[in-house]
Amino acid sequence: MSGALRVEAHAKVNVFLRVLRAREDGYHDLASLVLPISLSDVVTVRPARELRVDVRGSLAGDVPPGGLNLALIAALALAEASAGTLGATIVIEKSIPVAAGLGGGSADAAATLVALNELWGCGLHADALADIGARVGSDLPALLVGGPVLVGGRGQRVEPAKVERLWWVLVPFDFPTRSPEAYRWWDEDGGGTGPSPWSILDAAERGDAETLGPLLFNDLERPVVRRHPEIGEAQRALVHAGALGAVMSGSGPTVLGLARDEEHARAIGRGFPGSIVASGPP
């Protein structure tokens, strides 16, 4: 076993998210462009007798207590797949808001898989890690890729996509939304969907934020905004402040405003206390 290993766990935003249908297994088939951004947690693993997760930082208190942290579940799944009862201390320094639609817990779990695969010398290849990841959470296969991906199925089908660097203003909220709820609300409400992904993928590949802004969409947004109108208000406020487009990320509640460039993003961000400016890809 080697010494400590440190991996950055990048948050993600959904440039678009289309919910296609409810599946018999309780999940939903979707199509989404998942984009890792510069905002990240840091996951450090080191050898130990037992398996233990320690969450640090000012946001640590937002992580649900009870020990069944997603990173721990990922570590247990990897230990099982490697036919070993292996130990490690996993330290997570949290900077990504929790239960915010930014994939923070999934990013930590994905980084844990990558780090422990090396620390424990499991030697698993990307496909095998993605299979384990998909059992831990639907966002993991996408986040294990480490770059922009087009996601299909319930999240397990991933295809690398090209995206030029884009600048975002993230407006988080002080309440969480949980994905089972957001998808249930979509089941209850139904609702429309956004434009063809091809125009979005084309604009994203060219880094054409002006074209991309009005095309951003998320099918979960309308059902979630119906229960949390402040999300819709933040969206309108971002556009009013000059964002080229604004959309909820994942199952929310964080709202993303797309900016022309870094300077523009920082100027918009100044009007939203607690907002975060990030680029994606990082």
Ligand code: C5P
């Ligand atoms: O896979 P994960 O544990 O992140 O999913 C949490 C919940 O979100 C699922 O139990 C399901 O209710 C919902 N979900 C879904 N369809 C997806 C992903 C998540 O319905 N593709």
